[in-house]
Amino acid sequence: MRDWNALVRERLKFADLSQEQQDETFAELASHLDDLCEEYRTQGLNESEAVTRAIHEVTNWRDLAKTIQRAKREEGSMTDRTMNARTKRLWLPGLVSVVIALVLPPLLFMTLTRFGLEPRVLYAHARYGATMFGFLELAAWALGGAFGAFLSRRAGG
Amino acid sequence: MSKRIRSKIARGSAELAILSLLDERPLYGFEISKCIEERTGGALHFTLASLYPMLYDLEKRGWITGKWQANAAGRDRRYYSLTPAGKKQLAPLRQEWRGFFQALDQLAGVSHA
Numbered sequence: 001m002r003d004w005n006a007l008v009r010e011r012l013k014f015a016d017l018s019q020e021q022q023d024e025t026f027a028e029l030a031s032h033l034d035d036l037c038e039e040y041r042t043q044g045l046n047e048s049e050a051v052t053r054a055i056h057e058v059t060n061w062r063d064l065a066k067t068i069q070r071a072k073r074e075e076g077s078m079t080d081r082t083m084n085a086r087t088k089r090l091w092l093p094g095l096v097s098v099v100i101a102l103v104l105p106p107l108l109f110m111t112l113t114r115f116g117l118e119p120r121v122l123y124a125h126a127r128y129g130a131t132m133f134g135f136l137e138l139a140a141w142a143l144g145g146a147f148g149a150f151l152s153r154r155a156g157g
Numbered sequence: 158m159s160k161r162i163r164s165k166i167a168r169g170s171a172e173l174a175i176l177s178l179l180d181e182r183p184l185y186g187f188e189i190s191k192c193i194e195e196r197t198g199g200a201l202h203f204t205l206a207s208l209y210p211m212l213y214d215l216e217k218r219g220w221i222t223g224k225w226q227a228n229a230a231g232r233d234r235r236y237y238s239l240t241p242a243g244k245k246q247l248a249p250l251r252q253e254w255r256g257f258f259q260a261l262d263q264l265a266g267v268s269h270a
Contacts, residue, residue: 025209028186028235032205035187057205064206071213088219154242155219 002037002051004030011061014069021072033057088155097148104140171211173254174201176239176247179221185234186212212237220246 008026017025033054040050058064174193178184184192189212190203203211215221220243228234239247261267 024235027233029205029209031185031232031234032187032209034232036205059206064210067206067210068213071210071217085219154245 002034004033004037007055008033011058012065012068013062014065017069017072025068025072085155089152093148093151093155096151097144100144100147101141104143105137108136108140168211169250169254170201171203171207172215173247173250175211175215176220176243176250179237179239180244180247183224183236183238185228185236187234189237215243219243 037054223235
């Protein structure tokens with residue numbers, strides 16, 4: 001049985017992919033060639049013909065390496081795909097949640113005061129005022145969390 | 158038709174084909190290419206060189222995700238499945254292509270050709 005992994009490793013040269021990404025790609029492409037070769041065998045080709053035909057699936061390995069590299073690499077300097085996925089699914093939504101939770105309550109507070117709801121007056125009214133601002137804060141946290149979860153889910157998290 | 162437009166159409170149709178298949182069930186690369194070829198009667202054919210860059214790009218965009226697991230024969234294969242983001246992309250993509258073919262039909266009567 002042919003060592004497809006070695007063949008792919010030999011022909012596909014990546015300049016800018018992590019070792020983990022390279023190993024995964026080699027393994028995946030090798031398994032594809034293996035399946036293809038097996039299919040050609042079931043169609044009646046002998047081992048050598050099947051191998052030759054499977055190899056001809058790729059006409060230019062250098063181009064393939066470049067295209068795969070471009071497809072796997074993120075834009076700009078952030079070349080680590082995993083890190084970028086994590087950024088989109090975890091860090092960015094987390095940051096947005098925190099910002100919303102921190103910024104929204106003062107904004108609501110300021111809006112309320114603009115409409116004549118003087119905080120001191122509300123606080124002076126003891127229970128209801130305090131409860132209202134407490135509620136706003138909790139609502140902002142919940143909203144921030146929900147929006148963060150939405151962003152994370154949208155990015156495939 | 159310019160090469161650029163043609164390649165955009167080819168790329169768009171390939172994306173739609175892959176996302177539509179993965180909407181049904183997770184598949185690995187070889188299965189994807191076989192399914193596309195079988196279902197289109199050979200009209201669409203993906204070689205290894207055309208399929209995997211597309212899969213990796215879709216994965217980078219977060220529309221599909223790959224996971225290694227054993228297939229029916231017990232061999233490890235990387236199965237791709239549609240993410241919620243990919244599912245969301247599929248409906249407008251289908252709509253876009255439907256509109257494109259309708260427009261082309263009105264112009265050139267392709268469905269009666």
